[in-house]
Amino acid sequence: VWAAKAWREGDPGGTRAGRRPRAGSVPTGFLDVDVTSAPLALECLYTPWAPGTDSDGAPTPQDCPRVFSAGLDLTEMCGRNPAHYAEYWKAVQELWLRTYLSSLVLVAAINGACPAGGCIIALACDCRVLADNPKYHIGLNETLLGITAPFWFKDAYVNTIGHRASEQALQLGYLFPPSEALQVGLVDQVVPEDQVLSTALSEMARWLAVPDHARQLTKNMMRKATADRLLRQRDADIQNFVSFICRDSIQKSLQVYLEKLRQRKG
Amino acid sequence: VWAAKAWREGDPGGTRAGRRPRAGSVPTGFLDVDVTSAPLALECLYTPWAPGTDSDGAPTPQDCPRVFSAGLDLTEMCGRNPAHYAEYWKAVQELWLRTYLSSLVLVAAINGACPAGGCIIALACDCRVLADNPKYHIGLNETLLGITAPFWFKDAYVNTIGHRASEQALQLGYLFPPSEALQVGLVDQVVPEDQVLSTALSEMARWLAVPDHARQLTKNMMRKATADRLLRQRDADIQNFVSFICRDSIQKSLQVYLEKLRQRKG
Amino acid sequence: VWAAKAWREGDPGGTRAGRRPRAGSVPTGFLDVDVTSAPLALECLYTPWAPGTDSDGAPTPQDCPRVFSAGLDLTEMCGRNPAHYAEYWKAVQELWLRTYLSSLVLVAAINGACPAGGCIIALACDCRVLADNPKYHIGLNETLLGITAPFWFKDAYVNTIGHRASEQALQLGYLFPPSEALQVGLVDQVVPEDQVLSTALSEMARWLAVPDHARQLTKNMMRKATADRLLRQRDADIQNFVSFICRDSIQKSLQVYLEKLRQRKG
Numbered sequence: 001v002w003a004a005k006a007w008r009e010g011d012p013g014g015t016r017a018g019r020r021p022r023a024g025s026v027p028t029g030f031l032d033v034d035v036t037s038a039p040l041a042l043e044c045l046y047t048p049w050a051p052g053t054d055s056d057g058a059p060t061p062q063d064c065p066r067v068f069s070a071g072l073d074l075t076e077m078c079g080r081n082p083a084h085y086a087e088y089w090k091a092v093q094e095l096w097l098r099t100y101l102s103s104l105v106l107v108a109a110i111n112g113a114c115p116a117g118g119c120i121i122a123l124a125c126d127c128r129v130l131a132d133n134p135k136y137h138i139g140l141n142e143t144l145l146g147i148t149a150p151f152w153f154k155d156a157y158v159n160t161i162g163h164r165a166s167e168q169a170l171q172l173g174y175l176f177p178p179s180e181a182l183q184v185g186l187v188d189q190v191v192p193e194d195q196v197l198s199t200a201l202s203e204m205a206r207w208l209a210v211p212d213h214a215r216q217l218t219k220n221m222m223r224k225a226t227a228d229r230l231l232r233q234r235d236a237d238i239q240n241f242v243s244f245i246c247r248d249s250i251q252k253s254l255q256v257y258l259e260k261l262r263q264r265k266g
Numbered sequence: 267v268w269a270a271k272a273w274r275e276g277d278p279g280g281t282r283a284g285r286r287p288r289a290g291s292v293p294t295g296f297l298d299v300d301v302t303s304a305p306l307a308l309e310c311l312y313t314p315w316a317p318g319t320d321s322d323g324a325p326t327p328q329d330c331p332r333v334f335s336a337g338l339d340l341t342e343m344c345g346r347n348p349a350h351y352a353e354y355w356k357a358v359q360e361l362w363l364r365t366y367l368s369s370l371v372l373v374a375a376i377n378g379a380c381p382a383g384g385c386i387i388a389l390a391c392d393c394r395v396l397a398d399n400p401k402y403h404i405g406l407n408e409t410l411l412g413i414t415a416p417f418w419f420k421d422a423y424v425n426t427i428g429h430r431a432s433e434q435a436l437q438l439g440y441l442f443p444p445s446e447a448l449q450v451g452l453v454d455q456v457v458p459e460d461q462v463l464s465t466a467l468s469e470m471a472r473w474l475a476v477p478d479h480a481r482q483l484t485k486n487m488m489r490k491a492t493a494d495r496l497l498r499q500r501d502a503d504i505q506n507f508v509s510f511i512c513r514d515s516i517q518k519s520l521q522v523y524l525e526k527l528r529q530r531k532g
Numbered sequence: 533v534w535a536a537k538a539w540r541e542g543d544p545g546g547t548r549a550g551r552r553p554r555a556g557s558v559p560t561g562f563l564d565v566d567v568t569s570a571p572l573a574l575e576c577l578y579t580p581w582a583p584g585t586d587s588d589g590a591p592t593p594q595d596c597p598r599v600f601s602a603g604l605d606l607t608e609m610c611g612r613n614p615a616h617y618a619e620y621w622k623a624v625q626e627l628w629l630r631t632y633l634s635s636l637v638l639v640a641a642i643n644g645a646c647p648a649g650g651c652i653i654a655l656a657c658d659c660r661v662l663a664d665n666p667k668y669h670i671g672l673n674e675t676l677l678g679i680t681a682p683f684w685f686k687d688a689y690v691n692t693i694g695h696r697a698s699e700q701a702l703q704l705g706y707l708f709p710p711s712e713a714l715q716v717g718l719v720d721q722v723v724p725e726d727q728v729l730s731t732a733l734s735e736m737a738r739w740l741a742v743p744d745h746a747r748q749l750t751k752n753m754m755r756k757a758t759a760d761r762l763l764r765q766r767d768a769d770i771q772n773f774v775s776f777i778c779r780d781s782i783q784k785s786l787q788v789y790l791e792k793l794r795q796r797k798g
Contacts, residue, residue, distance in 0.1 A: 126437070143746040154753060159429045163691045164717050167754045171658070171747050172739065185430055207438065211519070214409040215437050221420060222433045253743070392703070425695045451696055473704065477785070480675040481703050487686060488699045 072117030074145075078254045082242050089241040092117070093234060096152070099124035101227050103216045105207040109200035111193060114138035115175055116149075123156040126207060126219070128187040129200045130178050137175035138186060144173035146253035147244070150237055152230040159226060161185050338383030340411075344520045348508050355507045358383070359500060362418070365390035367493050369482045371473040375466035377459060380404035381441055382415075389422040392473060392485070394453040395466045396444050403441035404452055410439035412519035413510070416503055418496040425492060427451050604649030606677075610786045614774050621773045624649070625766060628684070631656035633759050635748045637739040641732035643725060646670035647707055648681075655688040658739060658751070660719040661732045662710050669707035670718055676705035678785035679776070682769055684762040691758060693717050 076088045099106065099121055106125040114122055114130075119138050122128050130136060140157060142149040149157075149170060157166040161184045168174070169184075178190045191199045207215070230237065244250060342354045365372065365387055372391040380388055380396075385404050388394050396402060406423060408415040415423075415436055423432040427450045434440070435450075444456040457465045473481070496503065510516060608620045631638065631653055638657040646654055646662075651670050654660050662668060672689060674681040681689075681702055689698040693716045700706070701716075710722045723731045739747070762769065776782060 127434070143742050143750055146743040146746050148746050148749045148753065151753060159433070161430070162428060162694060163754075164693070167691075167751075168659070168720070170754065171750050172742055173746075188434070210409050210438055211412040213515075214412050214414050214439075217414045218409055218437050219433075221414065221417060222429075222436065249745075393700070425699070427696070428694060454700070476675050476704055477678040479781075480678050480680050480705075483680045484675055484703050485699075487680065487683060488695075488702065 074254055074258055077245050078251060078258060082246060085242045085245050086238050089238050090234075093152075093230065093237065096120060096124055097227060097230065100156070100223055101220070103219070105204060105215075107200045107204045107207070109196045110136065110138065110187065111196045112136055113175075115141050120153050120156060122187075123160055127200075127203050129189045129191060129196055129203060130181060130187040131193040131196045132178050132190045133193055134177055137177055138181050139173075139175040140170055141173040141175050143171060145257050147250060150241065151233075152226070152237070155226050155229060340520055340524055343511050344517060344524060348512060351508045351511050352504050355504050356500075359418075359496065359503065362386060362390055363493060363496065366422070366489055367486070369485070371470060371481075373466045373470045373473070375462045376402065376404065376453065377462045378402055379441075381407050386419050386422060388453075389426055393466075393469050395455045395457060395462055395469060396447060396453040397459040397462045398444050398456045399459055400443055403443055404447050405439075405441040406436055407439040407441050409437060411523050413516060416507065417499075418492070418503070421492050421495060606786055606790055609777050610783060610790060614778060617774045617777050618770050621770050622766075625684075625762065625769065628652060628656055629759060629762065632688070632755055633752070635751070637736060637747075639732045639736045639739070641728045642668065642670065642719065643728045644668055645707075647673050652685050652688060654719075655692055659732075659735050661721045661723060661728055661735060662713060662719040663725040663728045664710050664722045665725055666709055669709055670713050671705075671707040672702055673705040673707050675703060677789050679782060682773065683765075684758070684769070687758050687761060 072092060077085065080088075106127075108122040108125040108128045110118075110122060110128060110130045112131075113136055115137065119140055122138070130138065140149045140153055142153075154166065154170060157170065161169070165184050169176070176184060176186055178187070181187045182190045189199055189203070338358060343351065346354075368390075372393075374388040374391040374394045376384075376388060376394060376396045378397075379402055381403065385406055388404065396404065406415045406419055408419075420432065420436060423436060427435070431450050435442070442450060442452055444453070447453045448456045455465055455469070604624060609617065612620075634656075638659075640654040640657040640660045642650075642654060642660060642662045644663075645668055647669065651672055654670065662670065672681045672685055674685075686698065686702060689702065693701070697716050701708070708716060708718055710719070713719045714722045721731055721735070
């Protein structure tokens with residue numbers, strides 16, 4: 001489960017911009033992305049959510065929708081045709097690029113497990129707040145499914161936790177419990193579950209206190225090289241995904257994994 | 267306030283090289299750079315300072331001049347003409363390149379606040395010792411002034427504290443207090459204020475114990491790629507600075523900031 | 533002293549592959565490299581060692597041969613001719629490339645001092661377990677011998693402990709004691725001396741639990757760029773080594789150092 005929050009002011013596509021926070025208050029535009037929907041509902045990236053507000057106009061925790069994400073939707077990668085896989089993967093790239101390069105401040109309030117696709121979107125935010133629940137693991141666990149994280153997942157991982165930690169965690173498909181995620185720098189704060197949203201909002205306020213133009217240029221300076229690497233190899237990355245996911249062995253691995261998930265639920 | 271100390275032996279431009287330290291003693295050539303002087307007095311980079319010495323020939327703490335630096339001189343960036351800005355920025359680049367690529371051992375003894383320009387010169391040294399005073403913050407706080415750190419400030423930051431810490435600190439214009447600066451690796455030691463110089467001299471002695479030629483080649487191997495990146499884009503970086511600093515909005519930001527500083531002093 | 537252990541299953545050159553571990557047991561194929569032998573006995577890289585086994589089929593600590601390595605063999609770099617140096621250095625490159633890019637899981641069980649060449653081979657493994665003995669230092673101490681680590685030693689160092697720690701440690705020729713090696717990330721675990729092998733085997737089991745194909749592709753994705761950099765400049769790196777090592781001053785440094793070692797032993 002996760003939600004990213006953004007101040008709508010300055011939103012380049014901001015025809016649906018939310019209310020500007022009053023001086024001293026917290027931002028109220030919400031961004032909820034359910035990365036399990038397929039093909040990815042990109043438009044939701046710019047759909048503000050109108051939360052309930054307390055007397056100060058700030059959204060209250062209980063209004064936060066609990067959008068569960070177990071990462072990318074594996075059913076989109078299983079038993080379909082190559083054209084479907086290509087379209088799906090292009091949408092995943094698009095979601096990530098828009099999030100990673102967004103001029104908005106994005107704070108991930110992570111109140112649930114955050115594997116694979118959920119993690120990569122959290123990594124694209126400016127800041128990550130994780131609920132202190134031992135069940136809420138976060139990381140890129142692709143290898144355990146018999147698949148490999150694409151190079152731009154890896155790039156985002158390396159940018160966040162460094163080369164050595166990425167090398168180990170990616171190969172092991174390791175999911176970090178909250179305390180370890182904090183220590184390795186995968187998240188910025190770990191707080192009690194009922195303080196995730198309020199902490200995320202405080203964090204958001206800190207970032208919004210910086211002159212917007214200077215912050216945006218600086219963000220772009222830090223992220224452009226990584227985004228450009230994906231943009232340069234976008235088609236090859238799609239082809240790579242399609243040919244990999246179409247393999248009999250991979251399809252079998254995914255089917256076994258999905259069957260396990262179904263049995264666990266049933 | 268900061269001072270960098272260097273052994274003059276092996277100084278490539280060392281016509282004014284100081285005394286060679288006797289075996290077992292500490293180096294006595296001092297390098298004092300006042301980065302507030304404008305245009306930057308580059309020649310001072312190679313002007314040894316003759317400190318008072320104790321019976322062993324080592325400089326004594328009380329002889330260390332307290333050169334205050336609040337970073338680059340904002341008055342040089344405000345209300346002047348483009349040619350002036352270009353000349354100024356070229357001098358800043360030159361100061362940094364000479365410091366960063368110096369074959370000398372440079373230890374920054376930081377006994378004062380160390381924002382922006384002060385920080386970037388400290389980053390160019392081999393080692394940083396910071397006085398443990400809660401007022402002595404260090405970091406690149408450009409965004410808070412409505413401007414952006416140039417890419418080579420960013421490169422030096424990333425080399426020192428890593429990508430993720432840089433991304434966050436640069437966007438927030440964050441100034442680290444001593445304990446956090448130590449934790450993130452922005453400085454190497456934090457010591458009581460009256461031990462800054464002696465600690466820096468001990469540190470210097472450690473570095474000078476290494477065979478000089480091997481140390482210099484190794485330093486160059488670590489730093490060449492970063493310096494080359496600036497050298498390749500030097501003119502573009504100057505043009506970028508000039509066109510940015512000439513904007514009405516930036517000039518206004520700087521004037522407001524300078525006015526605040528004047529009011530605080532007055 | 534060090535030993536790297538590898539599961540032979542999936543070994544691309546695996547005509548001499550060892551036994552596949554039974555489910556639940558630990559792998560029993562061993563890889564012992566004595567990097568002091570010259571020219572480097574590369575074939576030993578793929579020679580499995582048949583250890584004694586306990587009732588579960590797992591190798592027992594007392595069977596582990598104590599292969600001492602003080603790094604590369606300095607006698608190979610001293611008093612020979614250029615052709616010899618070139619051949620020697622090519623073998624060092626080859627050993628490292630095969631180890632670094634091996635599709636096998638390699639765990640370094642470090643039960644002795646691990647300087648220079650020993651360190652670089654340990655860095656090429658997937659994981660490092662170091663015995664908690666204050667005499668067992670690890671690091672790249674080339675500068676103290678008056679020589680410089682080649683760029684690919686530096687690349688492996690930076691990948692493991694980051695840019696700043698590498699810059700400092702490489703220039704100082706610093707050897708990390710166990711606690712510091714753990715803190716900086718140079719090793720992954722520090723354990724009592726009699727638990728090094730069992731810990732390494734547990735670690736190995738963790739890595740072998742990951743689907744092999746996905747782990748290998750991920751390892752290659754993490755390491756290809758670094759290996760390619762050496763492959764592109766392999767001849768230049770050999771020439772650089774030969775011309776450097778042939779210098780009178782370097783030969784003298786090495787002779788002095790070797791003489792000291794001999795006196796210490798005698």
